[in-house]
Amino acid sequence: MRSVSVFLCASAAWYAAGRFTRQPPREAAADAAAAGLLCALLSFLLPLAGIGGDWSLAAFALLGPVLPLQGARGREDRLAALLTAVGAYGLLGSLCRAVGWFLSPLWALAMAGLLTAAFLGAARAVSRHAPPEDWPEYFDGKGQEHMTVRRADVWVALGGMAALETAVLLLPEHPASPLQAAVLGGVCAALFWGALYGVCLMTAYRRERLTTLIDQDYRSEMQAFMSVIRSQRHDYNFHVQALSGLVNEGNLEDCRAYLNNLVRDSADMNTLLPIRDPAIAALVYSFCTMAREDGIALHLDVQNDLSCVATSVYETNKVIGNLLQNAIDEVRTHEDKSFGIHLYILKRGENCIIHVANKLAPVADAEEYLRDIYKPGLSTKAGHEGIGLTSVQHLLGRYRGVLYSRLDGDVIHFVAKIPQRLEGGTQ
DSSP, rough: OOOHHHHHHHHHHHHHHHHHOOHHHHHHHHHHHHHHHHHHHHHHHHTTOOOOOOOOHHHHTTTTTTTTTTTOOOOOHHHHHHHHHHHHHHHHHHHHHHHHHHHHHHHHHHHHHHHHHHHHHHHHHHHHTOOOOGGGGGGSSGGGGGGGOOHHHHHHHHHHHHHHHHHTOOOOOSSSSSHHHHHHHHHHHHHHHHHHHHHHHHHHHHHHHHHHHOOOOOOOOHHHHHHHHHHHHHHHHHHHHHHHHHHHTHHHHHHHHHHHHHHHHHHHHHHHHTSSSSSHHHHHHHHHHHHHHHOOOOEEEEEEEEOSSSSHHHHHHHHHHHHHHHHHHHHHHOOOOOOOOEEEEEEETTTEEEEEEEEEEEEEEEEHHHHHSTTTOOOTTTTOOOHHHHHHHHHHHHHHOOOEEEEETTTTEEEEEEEBOOOOOOO
């Protein structure tokens, strides 16, 4: 009976943790079955070996590195899933142990099955409000200083919940009455579900606040972009008068130099005009200015207005911004900046292509470099957290898009393929 109860608790806890972190149902069920069998086997074999005590919780906590929980997802997602699973196991284990104190073994097992079924139903309901796949990004970068909810609050909620549920499970005291056991079980359940719901609320709040701050920045960028356009149109008459005066004076050399400067200043703006959304054009223009300040030429080739791209304006800017920022940070360290940075915005078949190319400092192993740059937390640049390319990959994956890179000699190319919107919806 003990092994069956351990199997029910471990498998239900692992399944709930997998679903809460958006693991597909079949994968979550497979991991849950493996976790339940391993813990049940341990609870059955240890007494036969003369080892006393309940070691199933320790075995459950050690399953994280063993089972492929969340596949190749980031470390923070893995840790959140493991803390959720440990807390769920502590809750279910406490409830099953409590009913075992006051009921016969057969009735206790039946009640454990009912509690497990109720727990799985609640877990399914809560998983609909679970944080999205890229939730750690809400706690990075822009707007951090303006928000009251911090990354540490998530870990305090999950870690505190897991620790308290484990402490209750390990309590040696026998409840004085079924009512006392029911009250303790209710408190444990409220603690577990309250912590999970609190994490959902915290991530939702961060997402909403971050979106608001980004929208404010976009408005500012658009206003600056439109201000530049208005300024150029306002100055048009002055430039025409100046050129006319130079021509009338026969000063063709000065006229040619003046015209070259005028063409160079307006070239970037004219190239960006095909882009439909001003916020995207504003972002690219800001990177043109940033690159120029560092003595880097940002060459633009815009053949697609991005009006039909499946991603939102914010998401499109996230892709372009990460690729251009990485390119500028790389080229900034080079003595020879003559190659500059090349940005191509194209259409190929049913995909929009965002292609960034720049020279790369020599690397010892090109294949290893191209493989490592997509690993979360790894970066070759000082001050970088190594999450930009990973976040872009996750973002594009939601739309069945891809991000890949290749090396041609000493030039590295990053290519983002984003599907176009379908009629009446998105890809």
